[in-house]
Amino acid sequence: MIKVNKKINLSQLDKELNGLGLNANLIDGEIVEVYLTENNTATEAQLKAAIDAHIAIDEAAVKATAKAAAESKLAALGLTTNDLRALGL
Numbered sequence: 001m002i003k004v005n006k007k008i009n010l011s012q013l014d015k016e017l018n019g020l021g022l023n024a025n026l027i028d029g030e031i032v033e034v035y036l037t038e039n040n041t042a043t044e045a046q047l048k049a050a051i052d053a054h055i056a057i058d059e060a061a062v063k064a065t066a067k068a069a070a071e072s073k074l075a076a077l078g079l080t081t082n083d084l085r086a087l088g089l
Helices: 010-017 044-053 059-076 081-086
Strands: 022-027 030-036
Touching: 010 022, 010 030, 010 044, 030 044, 059 081
Parallel strands: none
Antiparallel strands: 022 030
16 A cells, blocks of 8 residues: 555556556545555556656546537537537537
């Protein structure tokens, strides 16, 4: 188990390591410790190196930015997301 003091995106970190599964302990919704799942073949040293190199991506913010950009483009065409839904798109 490795204590962390920076923002961690657990699914992103898992992919960066080996994709075999990670778990985390949280306090107030923030990850404070990361550890390997039972079937993960990585070592603690490899996990620590992955954590050290990790720069968390805020997936919710990325999605919100993409949605806002799409809505802006639709608005420029005089359309809304509801218009697209009505068309079945």
